[in-house]
Every structure is written in structure tokens, then in C-alpha cells.
Amino acid sequence: MIIEKLYQFIRRLRLRFNRFRFEYQLRRKNKHFKIVIPEHHRGKIKFLKYFSTAITLLSAFIIFDSVWVAFAFGCVVYLISLLLEKTAFAHPHAFIHLLPDFELDPDKWVGVGFGYATPPGGKYNIPLVSMMITDLEYAKKLEGLFLKWT
Numbered sequence: 001m002i003i004e005k006l007y008q009f010i011r012r013l014r015l016r017f018n019r020f021r022f023e024y025q026l027r028r029k030n031k032h033f034k035i036v037i038p039e040h041h042r043g044k045i046k047f048l049k050y051f052s053t054a055i056t057l058l059s060a061f062i063i064f065d066s067v068w069v070a071f072a073f074g075c076v077v078y079l080i081s082l083l084l085e086k087t088a089f090a091h092p093h094a095f096i097h098l099l100p101d102f103e104l105d106p107d108k109w110v111g112v113g114f115g116y117a118t119p120p121g122g123k124y125n126i127p128l129v130s131m132m133i134t135d136l137e138y139a140k141k142l143e144g145l146f147l148k149w150t
Contacts, residue, residue: 035083049084052077097149102141108134 025036037045056077064070110132116125133139 045084049081052081098145100141100145102138105138108138110134 023038027034027036056074060070060074064073113128113130113132115128115130117128118125131139131142133142
């Protein structure tokens with residue numbers, strides 16, 4: 001019983017660590033390092049950057065008596081904001097689509113049609129894109145593949 005709970009705890013810890021490692025990365029390119037974080041944190045990073053700049057200006061002009069301390073504090077915050085500017089944002093999600101279970105034949109694809117459909121009594125047009133395919137069975141297979149993807 002205790003061993004099973006310990007095993008579950010270690011497993012949860014390992015899963016959380018792997019999720020964290022997948023979403024937040026530190027990459028090295030030549031001599032520079034780049035932090036990669038998820039895109040949904042972009043607003044928080046911008047706020048942190050502006051907030052730290054405002055705090056630096058206030059502390060440099062108001063709080064510190066010594067010019068050297070204010071200068072050193074300003075340099076540290078400048079380096080932190082420089083690091084935040086170099087942060088790369090990424091979408092850590094991968095979309096994996098099924099491969100077709102039939103052979104793709106580009107010779108059966110004749111063209112693509114573009115147009116608009118207006119519903120009865122509608123005030124707006126619906127844009128449409130259609131594929132022109134010579135074989136009806138092949139078209140049904142493609143439709144099934146597209147439906148599996150969505």
C-alpha cells in the first residue's frame with residue numbers, strides 16, 4: 001500500500017516535470033541562450049517588463065540616496081528586461097493527422113473552385129472553396145479523410 005502510493009507520487013511528479021520541460025525550454029543558439037515559453041504567457045511577460053521598467057525609474061529617482069546604487073539597480077533591471085525581450089514564444093501543441101488509407105493520385109485532381117453561397121433569405125454570402133476531382137469514389141474517400149481530420 002505504501003509502495004503503491006509512493007509509486008503513484010513519483011509517477012505524478014515525473015509527469016509534471018516532463019510537462020514543464022516540454023512547455024518551458026532553454027535553447028542555445030551559437031553563443032546565446034533563448035528561453036521558449038508558451039504563447040499564452042505573452043501578456044504576462046509584457047506586463048512584467050513594463051512593470052519592472054516603471055519600478056526601476058521610480059526607485060532610481062526617488063528611493064535610492066546614492067547614485068551608484070540607483071545606477072546598479074537600473075542596470076540589473078535593464079538586463080532582466082533585455083532577457084525578457086529575447087524570450088521566444090511558441091505553441092507547444094502538435095496536431096497529428098491520420099494518413100490516408102488509400103493512394104493519393106494527383107492526376108485525379110483537376111482544379112479548385114472558389115465562389116459564394118447565399119442562403120435563402122440571407123443577407124450575407126458564405127465563401128466556398130471546392131475541389132474538382134474526376135473520380136466520384138476518389139472524391140468520397142477524400143471527403144472521408146477530411147472529415148476524420150476535423
